Each structure stands twice: as structure tokens, then as C-alpha cells.
Amino acid sequence: MAASGVEVAFELKRVVTEYNAAFAAHLRPLGLTTLQAEALIALDDQGPVRLKQLATHLVAESGHPSRLVSRLERDGLASRGSGTGDTVLIRLTPRGSQLAGQARTIRDQLTGALAEALGSDLEVVQPSLRRGRVRLTRERIAAHH
Numbered sequence: 001m002a003a004s005g006v007e008v009a010f011e012l013k014r015v016v017t018e019y020n021a022a023f024a025a026h027l028r029p030l031g032l033t034t035l036q037a038e039a040l041i042a043l044d045d046q047g048p049v050r051l052k053q054l055a056t057h058l059v060a061e062s063g064h065p066s067r068l069v070s071r072l073e074r075d076g077l078a079s080r081g082s083g084t085g086d087t088v089l090i091r092l093t094p095r096g097s098q099l100a101g102q103a104r105t106i107r108d109q110l111t112g113a114l115a116e117a118l119g120s121d122l123e124v125v126q127p128s129l130r131r132g133r134v135r136l137t138r139e140r141i142a143a144h145h
Helices: 005-030 034-046 051-058 067-073 094-143
Strands: 079-082 089-093
Touching: 005 034, 005 067, 034 051, 034 067, 034 079, 034 089, 034 094, 051 067, 051 079, 067 079, 089 094
Parallel strands: none
Antiparallel strands: 079 089
């Protein structure tokens, strides 16, 4: 029997929940949350960025990217400095860069395990999920009009 959309949606939710729980468990010894780790990885990948750029990249679920950056600053992992004009840029400290590398390794191991579990289905799953996300985005936008 073919899976229903509801079954797929709930299984996706369970996969994301398990991924986040595993990521959090592996990050705990580093003293990082998953959001902090993703922010460090993003800053490491993108170099110094404005707060808005970081928030957009992280799809700032918490809605408070400024608090996230303040915490990273307080913990000595990032700093705010001047860019061109009156732009404020966020950059990693050496300790932040080190933790970004460790967090990336953990993330890569977990996503690698997921890819291995999916095997050759990965080539079908990713484009299918992307189509589903685009369709749901259209549905959300249509509901606002």
C-alpha cells in the first residue's frame, strides 16, 4: 500500500526530530546548542556577515538572532566589528572557528549516516522533498491571499 501524505509528513518530522536530538547530544560536550553550532558553521563558511545575512541563512527559527549573536559574543566565540560605513559585521574568534570545525565534523558524520541509510534512494528522495517543499510554500502563500 502506498504511503499517504500524512504518513510521509509525520515520518519527515520524526527524522528531523531524531537528527536534531542526535546533533544536540554530540554537541553537548562542546557546550553548544544546535542553533549555535549552525551559526558558527555559517560564520565559518561565509566569513564576516551582517546580522540580517546570518538570520536569513539560519532561517532564524527563534526569531531572535541578535540574542544568539550576543550569546556567542559572551562565550567568546564571535565578535561584532565595523565593516564599511556604519555596517556591523559578525566574525568568529579563533575559539569560535575551532568549535565551528568540530561542529561541522559532527554534522557531516550525522548527515553521512542518514545518506548511507537512504542509499540509492537519496537520489530520488532529495528532489522529491524539494518539490514537496516548493508546493507547500505555494500553498502557504496562497493561504495569505
